[in-house]
Amino acid sequence: MxxxxxxxxxxxxxxxxxxxxxxxxxxxxxxxxRSVRQEPPLDRAVESRILLGEDPAAIAEGEKEEQEAREREAEESDAPGPAA
Known part of the structure; x- marks a missing residue:
């Protein structure tokens, strides 16, 4: 060679x-x-907390608790009140 x-x-x-x-x-x-663009955007507060270095698992747990509380409030407000 x-x-x-x-x-x-x-x-x-x-x-x-x-x-x-x-x-x-x-x-x-x-x-x-494409798949990244199709995902729903993060809530601004959640995004800020992640960028500030908070634990994503703790953020997810807090968001889950807040969602459950909102659902309970919605169910309570939809339930008929006592008959007068």
């Missing part, structure tokens, strides 16, 4: 590796784009 041929082979291998790496990087960025 001549030095020129070896150099050309090395360059070809490098170009293929760079091309495959670039393609994989594009796929990693673009592939989940």
């Amino acid at each position: 001549t030095p020129t041929l070896a150099l050309e082979t090395w360059i070809a291998v490098a170009v293929v590796l760079v091309s495959v790496s670039a393609l994989l990087l594009v796929l990693i960025v673009v592939a989940p784009w």
Whole structure:
């Protein structure tokens, strides 16, 4: 194998590796784009708490409790009152 041929082979291998790496990087960025855009946005308060470093599990538990409290209030307000 001549030095020129070896150099050309090395360059070809490098170009293929760079091309495959670039393609994989594009796929990693673009592939989940649709599913991420279809997700509902986070509540501003929850987003702020996460960005400030609070534990996401604690935030989820607090949100769950608040949702249950709102549901109980809605059920109580929908229930008929005592007959007068």
